Amino acid sequence: MKNIIVDAMGGDLAPQQIVYGALDAVNEDKDVKVTLVGKKDAIDGLLAEQKYSGDRIFVIDAQDVITNDESPTMAIKLKKESSLVKAFEALMSDGDAFVSCGATGAVLVGAFMKVGRIKGVSRPALAPMLPTLTGGRVILCDCGANVDCKPVHLAHFAIMASAYATAMLGVEKPRVGLLNNGVEEHKGSELAKEAYEKLKTLDGINFVGNCEARDILSGDFDVVVADGFNGNIALKSTEGAAGAVVKLILDGVNNGGLRAKLGALLLKPVLKSVKKTMDYNAYGGACFLGVNKVVVKSHGASKRKSVAASILQAKELADRNICEDIKRGIINYNSTAQEE
Amino acid sequence: MKNIIVDAMGGDLAPQQIVYGALDAVNEDKDVKVTLVGKKDAIDGLLAEQKYSGDRIFVIDAQDVITNDESPTMAIKLKKESSLVKAFEALMSDGDAFVSCGATGAVLVGAFMKVGRIKGVSRPALAPMLPTLTGGRVILCDCGANVDCKPVHLAHFAIMASAYATAMLGVEKPRVGLLNNGVEEHKGSELAKEAYEKLKTLDGINFVGNCEARDILSGDFDVVVADGFNGNIALKSTEGAAGAVVKLILDGVNNGGLRAKLGALLLKPVLKSVKKTMDYNAYGGACFLGVNKVVVKSHGASKRKSVAASILQAKELADRNICEDIKRGIINYNSTAQEE
Numbered sequence: 001m002k003n004i005i006v007d008a009m010g011g012d013l014a015p016q017q018i019v020y021g022a023l024d025a026v027n028e029d030k031d032v033k034v035t036l037v038g039k040k041d042a043i044d045g046l047l048a049e050q051k052y053s054g055d056r057i058f059v060i061d062a063q064d065v066i067t068n069d070e071s072p073t074m075a076i077k078l079k080k081e082s083s084l085v086k087a088f089e090a091l092m093s094d095g096d097a098f099v100s101c102g103a104t105g106a107v108l109v110g111a112f113m114k115v116g117r118i119k120g121v122s123r124p125a126l127a128p129m130l131p132t133l134t135g136g137r138v139i140l141c142d143c144g145a146n147v148d149c150k151p152v153h154l155a156h157f158a159i160m161a162s163a164y165a166t167a168m169l170g171v172e173k174p175r176v177g178l179l180n181n182g183v184e185e186h187k188g189s190e191l192a193k194e195a196y197e198k199l200k201t202l203d204g205i206n207f208v209g210n211c212e213a214r215d216i217l218s219g220d221f222d223v224v225v226a227d228g229f230n231g232n233i234a235l236k237s238t239e240g241a242a243g244a245v246v247k248l249i250l251d252g253v254n255n256g257g258l259r260a261k262l263g264a265l266l267l268k269p270v271l272k273s274v275k276k277t278m279d280y281n282a283y284g285g286a287c288f289l290g291v292n293k294v295v296v297k298s299h300g301a302s303k304r305k306s307v308a309a310s311i312l313q314a315k316e317l318a319d320r321n322i323c324e325d326i327k328r329g330i331i332n333y334n335s336t337a338q339e340e
Numbered sequence: 341m342k343n344i345i346v347d348a349m350g351g352d353l354a355p356q357q358i359v360y361g362a363l364d365a366v367n368e369d370k371d372v373k374v375t376l377v378g379k380k381d382a383i384d385g386l387l388a389e390q391k392y393s394g395d396r397i398f399v400i401d402a403q404d405v406i407t408n409d410e411s412p413t414m415a416i417k418l419k420k421e422s423s424l425v426k427a428f429e430a431l432m433s434d435g436d437a438f439v440s441c442g443a444t445g446a447v448l449v450g451a452f453m454k455v456g457r458i459k460g461v462s463r464p465a466l467a468p469m470l471p472t473l474t475g476g477r478v479i480l481c482d483c484g485a486n487v488d489c490k491p492v493h494l495a496h497f498a499i500m501a502s503a504y505a506t507a508m509l510g511v512e513k514p515r516v517g518l519l520n521n522g523v524e525e526h527k528g529s530e531l532a533k534e535a536y537e538k539l540k541t542l543d544g545i546n547f548v549g550n551c552e553a554r555d556i557l558s559g560d561f562d563v564v565v566a567d568g569f570n571g572n573i574a575l576k577s578t579e580g581a582a583g584a585v586v587k588l589i590l591d592g593v594n595n596g597g598l599r600a601k602l603g604a605l606l607l608k609p610v611l612k613s614v615k616k617t618m619d620y621n622a623y624g625g626a627c628f629l630g631v632n633k634v635v636v637k638s639h640g641a642s643k644r645k646s647v648a649a650s651i652l653q654a655k656e657l658a659d660r661n662i663c664e665d666i667k668r669g670i671i672n673y674n675s676t677a678q679e680e
Contacts, residue, residue: 147521148530181569189487212576214580230569234553237574237578241579245585245614248473259606262603264610270592
């Protein structure tokens with residue numbers, strides 16, 4: 001049995017969709033226990049309304065909430081009664097993994113301060129999963145936790161995200177690509193060139209070379225590493241462009257008369273499935289790799305399905321002991337790097 | 341009358357589609373003269389086959405070709421009989437503007453070496469135009485000419501791309517955004533933060549703040565500036581994601597039985613128009629801003645339509661004296677910056 005601590009007040013649709021997601025998760029997996037942290041009255045009300053009578057959902061009361069508008073560091077330091085801070089405390093005392101749909105900055109800072117880095121990890125990194133054209137997933141790491149990086153950080157990202165790919169996607173030797181502005185070996189910024197040299201010789205890492213941004217979703221990579229600034233740009237450009245195409249189609253249908261409307265109706269299952277495939281939030285959240293426990297950040301707009309997916313994902317990662325794998329990989333790398 | 345020099349051997353479909361594009365351009369605009377540089381026999385053959393008998397297409401013979409696989413610098417230095425090198429020479433002796441669909445690296449290096457930087461410009465930059473959701477265009481600058489940048493370079497990009505937006509899009513005060521990983525003022529990498537400070541106070545530039553990558557196509561910006569590495573990632577992620585959505589729809593239709601096929605048939609005009617909107621190559625090429633003459637790099641896969649669009653775009657920019665505008669803007673900036 002794994003105890004997943006969930007920040008019940010984080011996200012645009014909290015606490016309702018968070019509570020529903022927790023219910024779905026415990027119904028789906030008999031080995032999941034969920035501890036919801038947030039306004040107890042509201043949470044209890046939602047559980048009662050859903051007629052929950054099981055013994056695998058617990059509630060810890062927290063009356064305060066951290067919002068997107070606050071300074072993450074100040075909020076974590078000062079808001080001791082917030083659902084996020086109390087959830088991290090519950091995680092450290094009795095939890096196996098953690099899920100929040102709240103403010104990304106606060107979740108990352110909170111994890112950093114309250115959960116702490118795995119020994120030897122210089123920079124924990126945020127790693128979402130994107131769909132690929134071949135029906136698989138690709139992990140993009142880092143996507144915004146570290147805007148200015150050194151080559152060694154990208155080496156750590158490769159190690160951590162490879163462990164993540166193995167645990168989550170079941171890939172034994174994840175193919176790791178380096179986000180770059182060309183495929184040739186000597187392409188790129190100073191950082192990219194130096195990172196390439198490090199990744200090329202990285203023990204236990206299946207580095208397959210540079211990945212141009214247009215190939216992230218190709219299915220040729222299980223992991224793509226980048227500094228947090230570029231990873232963020234790649235992630236959001238992808239999101240923006242996919243959204244733009246969908247919006248243009250909808251606009252075209254709306255302005256296209258009966259023929260277009262009939263066409264859209266007939267094509268609805270296809271368009272729905274494409275939308276579902278491209279919606280990376282549906283697969284759960286982004287994992288914050290490199291801290292001492294499993295921390296999953298789900299999208300702010302997460303609904304019950306996505307909340308449940310994130311809880312089950314967090315449980316899976318705890319089951320598979322991903323933090324231990326990362327620790328081993330980093331210790332191994334750091335010892336070799338020092339011998340160089 | 342403007343004389344547009346065209347590298348007739350550059351691009352996957354050269355020389356045929358380049359020659360056809362030149363024909364379309366002179367037919368479209370009576371004030372355009374095109375000088376095609378490349379294998380004279382082949383070009384003359386294509387012109388004869390198309391029964392061209394006008395006096396606004398000229399041919400300069402060049403027997404050699406620079407390919408994508410060569411080192412740009414070596415190729416420009418050594419291949420004196422290449423269409424690209426001879427085209428740049430024609431540009432400098434008698435041309436008003438230049439178009440190539442050839443290897444990007446070689447075009448940029450060639451422009452840099454043979455055409456030269458505008459006095460005061462530290463880094464010429466590559467600026468493609470992308471479609472926006474509001475039916476307009478947005479210029480992304482730089483997209484790969486300069487992988488490692490300083491804040492002053494981004495200020496120059498803003499000045500050059502603003503002049504470009506005014507000349508090409510007819511926008512009087514182009515809204516300039518800074519590509520960043522968040523909209524808030526203090527977001528971003530060290531580079532982004534320092535560039536923000538410079539852009540904020542830039543004389544004559546309508547800086548509207550940070551642009552998250554998901555908003556590049558929103559229509560809220562006429563210009564988005566970035567270092568060449570980030571810009572390249574944004575451009576190619578956008579391309580990759582839009583292509584992925586289109587591919588998923590096509591796959592869905594192919595595997596979706598009669599209903600999906602009928603739907604796709606009815607929706608064809610909409611899907612075609614979306615594809616056309618998202619295909620930024622159809623609007624002409626990317627302009628290499630900051631060199632002494634108008635240099636347009638069109639996509640390697642350009643067909644006649646896109647070649648013609650690039651030629652007319654180059655002519656328009658020459659007509660509007662964009663190089664003079666850039667020169668004025670940069671001189672003004674550099675004099676103020678020195679006074680600081």
